Amino acid sequence: MGKFSLRDLETGRKIVWCPGCGNFPILAALKRALIELNLRREDVVLITGIGCHGRMSEYVNVNTFHTIHGRVLPLATGIKLANPNLVVIGHSGDGDAYAIGLGHLPHAARRNIDVKLIVHNNMVFGLTTGQVTPTTPKGVKTRSTPYGNPENPLNPLIIALASGATFVARGFSGDVMHLKELIKEAIKHRGFAMLDILQPCVTFYNTYQYFRERIYKLEETNHNPKDYWEAMKRAMEWGNKIPIGIFYRVEKPVFYEEFKHAMNPPPALRKLSKVDLTKLYTMFM
Ligand SMILES: Cc1ncc(C[n+]2csc(CCOP(=O)(O)OP(=O)(O)O)c2C)c(N)n1
Numbered sequence: 001m002g003k004f005s006l007r008d009l010e011t012g013r014k015i016v017w018c019p020g021c022g023n024f025p026i027l028a029a030l031k032r033a034l035i036e037l038n039l040r041r042e043d044v045v046l047i048t049g050i051g052c053h054g055r056m057s058e059y060v061n062v063n064t065f066h067t068i069h070g071r072v073l074p075l076a077t078g079i080k081l082a083n084p085n086l087v088v089i090g091h092s093g094d095g096d097a098y099a100i101g102l103g104h105l106p107h108a109a110r111r112n113i114d115v116k117l118i119v120h121n122n123m124v125f126g127l128t129t130g131q132v133t134p135t136t137p138k139g140v141k142t143r144s145t146p147y148g149n150p151e152n153p154l155n156p157l158i159i160a161l162a163s164g165a166t167f168v169a170r171g172f173s174g175d176v177m178h179l180k181e182l183i184k185e186a187i188k189h190r191g192f193a194m195l196d197i198l199q200p201c202v203t204f205y206n207t208y209q210y211f212r213e214r215i216y217k218l219e220e221t222n223h224n225p226k227d228y229w230e231a232m233k234r235a236m237e238w239g240n241k242i243p244i245g246i247f248y249r250v251e252k253p254v255f256y257e258e259f260k261h262a263m264n265p266p267p268a269l270r271k272l273s274k275v276d277l278t279k280l281y282t283m284f285m
């Protein structure tokens with residue numbers, strides 16, 4: 001039995017996502033994962049970016065921060081470094097994480113900041129009514145590419161792997177139980193974890209059927225998540241078959257262990273009585 005129930009996680013806020021949106025299973029999977037991990041609600045911090053996915057912070061009754069567009073990772077980094085006892089989970093969109101916020105991803109990965117980045121990858125800007133993003137497949141007609149997207153999409157898993165991420169996974173909104181397990185594994189991982197979720201936007205880019213016909217699970221193959229080059233190879237696979245599951249998972253020292261001189265104790269855990277502000281005051285006098 002967890003330390004809180006599904007009812008404790010309710011906020012009472014009206015859910016405004018379109019009926020059938022792929023965000024619903026992500027919300028359900030996250031709540032179940034938090035309960036099954038037996039965490040304390042006060043230890044969980046949920047940070048969201050701007051977009052339809054951003055509503056997550058209004059629908060889960062834990063510590064939340066709805067930040068500005070693209071800045072989920074800087075905020076998550078600051079919170080985790082201030083208090084490493086917290087479980088810091090960022091929810092971002094493909095626009096949020098891979099367009100305006102892309103600069104932050106390689107750095108969080110290479111530093112092995114112990115935060116989780118869960119990307120609701122619906123391959124469009126959902127909230128602003130369906131424009132092209134860096135993950136929209138080539139040729140797809142969107143609100144901003146009425147003749148078809150002329151660009152090649154980027155591959156977020158390859159970026160995470162190439163940058164040194166220690167946990168890289170992909171889930172699908174159409175399989176909520178599998179998704180719940182992936183979220184649990186990402187949260188349990190000690191280090192930077194990126195979970196990209198194929199999240200159909202039923203209003204502007206409904207990919208449910210497309211993915212249902214193509215996805216397969218890595219754990220049902222002989223895939224070894226400790227093998228970096230095997231992970232890279234699987235991450236490149238995109239066509240008639242699309243893998244989901246854990247691509248890569250290894251243990252490495254996390255950032256605050258490498259940064260001990262500034263983290264002893266971490267800022268949020270320092271005794272306020274020991275802080276001498278005299279020098280700071282005199283600077284401004
Ligand atoms: C700095 C800034 N630029 C642009 C916007 C406008 N804007 C709001 S949501 C959004 C796109 C969101 O797309 P995504 O991150 O994929 O989230 P989704 O709505 O698909 O969940 C944009 C461009 C903004 N809010 N702030």
Ligand code: SF4
Nearest residue numbers: 018021052126201202
């Ligand atoms: S616009 Fe798309 S992503 Fe946004 S709530 Fe509607 S279906 Fe979901």
Ligand SMILES: [Mg+2]
Nearest residue numbers: 093094124126
């Ligand atoms: Mg999006």
